Amino acid sequence: MRAEWTKMRTVRSTVWTLLAMAVITLGIAALATSTIASRWNTFSPLRRLTFDPTSMSLRGLLFSQLIIGVLGVLVMSAEYGTGTIRATLAAEPRRARVLIAKSAVFFVLAAVVGEVLAFGGFAIGQSLLTSPVPHATLSQPGVLRAVMGGGLVIAVLGLFALGLATIIRHSAGAITAYVGVLLVVPIILQTLPSSFSEPILKFMPFTISNAMTSVASQGSTAFSPWVGFSILVGYAIVSLAIGGWLLAKRDA
Amino acid sequence: MIDVRGVTKRFKDNVAVDDLHFEVPTGVVTGFLGPNGSGKSTTMRIIMGLDHADQGEAVINGTPYRKLAQPLREVGALLEAKAIHPGRTAFNHLWFLAQTNGIPRRRVHDVIELVGLDQVANRRVGKFSLGMGQRLGIAAALLGDPGTLLFDEPINGLDPEGILWVRNLLKGLASEGRTVFVSSHLMSEMALTADHLVVIGRGRLISTGSVGEFIATNAGQYVRVRTPRPDELEGLLEAQGAQIRREGDGSLSVSNLSAEQIGITSGNAGISLYELSPQSASLEDAFMEMTRDSVEYHGQRLDGATATTIGK
Numbered sequence A: 001m002r003a004e005w006t007k008m009r010t011v012r013s014t015v016w017t018l019l020a021m022a023v024i025t026l027g028i029a030a031l032a033t034s035t036i037a038s039r040w041n042t043f044s045p046l047r048r049l050t051f052d053p054t055s056m057s058l059r060g061l062l063f064s065q066l067i068i069g070v071l072g073v074l075v076m077s078a079e080y081g082t083g084t085i086r087a088t089l090a091a092e093p094r095r096a097r098v099l100i101a102k103s104a105v106f107f108v109l110a111a112v113v114g115e116v117l118a119f120g121g122f123a124i125g126q127s128l129l130t131s132p133v134p135h136a137t138l139s140q141p142g143v144l145r146a147v148m149g150g151g152l153v154i155a156v157l158g159l160f161a162l163g164l165a166t167i168i169r170h171s172a173g174a175i176t177a178y179v180g181v182l183l184v185v186p187i188i189l190q191t192l193p194s195s196f197s198e199p200i201l202k203f204m205p206f207t208i209s210n211a212m213t214s215v216a217s218q219g220s221t222a223f224s225p226w227v228g229f230s231i232l233v234g235y236a237i238v239s240l241a242i243g244g245w246l247l248a249k250r251d252a
Numbered sequence B: 001m002i003d004v005r006g007v008t009k010r011f012k013d014n015v016a017v018d019d020l021h022f023e024v025p026t027g028v029v030t031g032f033l034g035p036n037g038s039g040k041s042t043t044m045r046i047i048m049g050l051d052h053a054d055q056g057e058a059v060i061n062g063t064p065y066r067k068l069a070q071p072l073r074e075v076g077a078l079l080e081a082k083a084i085h086p087g088r089t090a091f092n093h094l095w096f097l098a099q100t101n102g103i104p105r106r107r108v109h110d111v112i113e114l115v116g117l118d119q120v121a122n123r124r125v126g127k128f129s130l131g132m133g134q135r136l137g138i139a140a141a142l143l144g145d146p147g148t149l150l151f152d153e154p155i156n157g158l159d160p161e162g163i164l165w166v167r168n169l170l171k172g173l174a175s176e177g178r179t180v181f182v183s184s185h186l187m188s189e190m191a192l193t194a195d196h197l198v199v200i201g202r203g204r205l206i207s208t209g210s211v212g213e214f215i216a217t218n219a220g221q222y223v224r225v226r227t228p229r230p231d232e233l234e235g236l237l238e239a240q241g242a243q244i245r246r247e248g249d250g251s252l253s254v255s256n257l258s259a260e261q262i263g264i265t266s267g268n269a270g271i272s273l274y275e276l277s278p279q280s281a282s283l284e285d286a287f288m289e290m291t292r293d294s295v296e297y298h299g300q301r302l303d304g305a306t307a308t309t310i311g312k
């Protein structure tokens, strides 16, 4: 476990990636909310009524989801790319333990970073939403769940990506698969008739995380936040389980 | 002691290691010889529990590698140099390995010093030369002060000074009573370093035994003969059961007949000799001899008579 932490910490790209993730996520929170604030006068009454200040300040988390996925992939695939995996598995031949230790360390790292960015984005966003624009506080119903949940989604998606990388073993392939599931599939689905796409879209991480980071209910187009979240956890567990099984079975 | 018991490994339809049996004794340097693609690296990966054998097993002091609780304290290996994240420093690479097996930080500094990398310990591995990468790999192998060591082509990329250093290191480790198993395709190097040999060809065991036995049995002695009438002499010697090879310079390499017998034969026939010198074959010759066999017999089954096994 400590060894896995040493490994993540001692590669310069981990630090840079997390830094980039923070800048982009917080930057988008600031940009999105300040744009709203400056345009508020032009909004229609309906738009003003359905405006969700929490969700707006968490917009940047979508980029965090992308970047944490790339990082989750790299944490595993870099070992294959560089051959470090053989040193790792020689040092700890119980391969399941290697994957568990790596997942645990990465989950904690991603959860901490995810929460910091979710709460940070929320704080920045709300401070920029000045009267007459409504802003949210954590004590309002559903707000704390949206912010905290937004951070948790980051951590779970990171694990899902780590699982994909364990299965695929190549950075480019695993990142493609991850981005495909996260963004490309939902975009394609949205071009199809909704009677066909809606039941599938409900299961997409994109939809699930939207429901989580919104205070308002998404109606029948999405699962409720925690049901969706459980499905997301399911994806992560399945990808890690398949990855772990293959890791044990395959030659290093 | 490493014990390889009937290990077979297939990659798709290509048999990389074929029913391999051998033992690597303790306290001496054992050379693992075979031409390119003969399955040396694959065998070492199987011993290290990295590749799965299709049949058979490899055990280290009676235990399969994967059952070792703190493997780095029992077995150290240099498999591929530079199989290390280029963005990590030498120190951090060794430090994470040490942490997995409860090895103290002090030991990391010690092995870095031992392999002479103290000046560059905090530099990123990506900037290392081939030789520095080898040294780092050797440091990783020594990290847990293990009783068993495997090195896959450790002198690749080293300069003469580095080669000498590795040679002395290997001998030193063996003299401390460790098991030292080194692969190479440089026979001349193994002649200088190894005491014991395991020779494979096309994934099959060709020979195992001490270096001395190996040379004697497989290439043996021969006599170099130069004469103005080689055709006549060749006929006469062959009639006495000699085996003769014509060399490029016109001389004859005669085996199965002593220098005395050759001298008497040529004297009796009145054939003058310019040279009559007994030679002992080098390890290189012995190796070439064997691998020629393993190539020649490719596609047929090697039966007991052609697969020479010595030291048993």
Ligand SMILES: Nc1ncnc2c1ncn2[C@@H]1O[C@H](COP(=O)(O)OP(=O)(O)OP(=O)(O)O)[C@@H](O)[C@H]1O
Pocket (backbone or CB within 6 Å): B011, B014, B015, B016, B034, B035, B036, B037, B038, B039, B040, B041, B042, B043, B185
């Ligand atoms: N991962 C793999 N997938 C498919 N074939 C492989 C794999 N690893 C090795 N082989 C094949 O197995 C055979 C033995 O290879 P190996 O690397 O063990 O030989 P070697 O004795 O180490 O050779 P060299 O002296 O070149 O290092 C070769 O034919 C090689 O192509």
Ligand SMILES: [Mg+2]
Pocket (backbone or CB within 6 Å): B040, B041, B042, B152
């Ligand atoms: Mg090899």
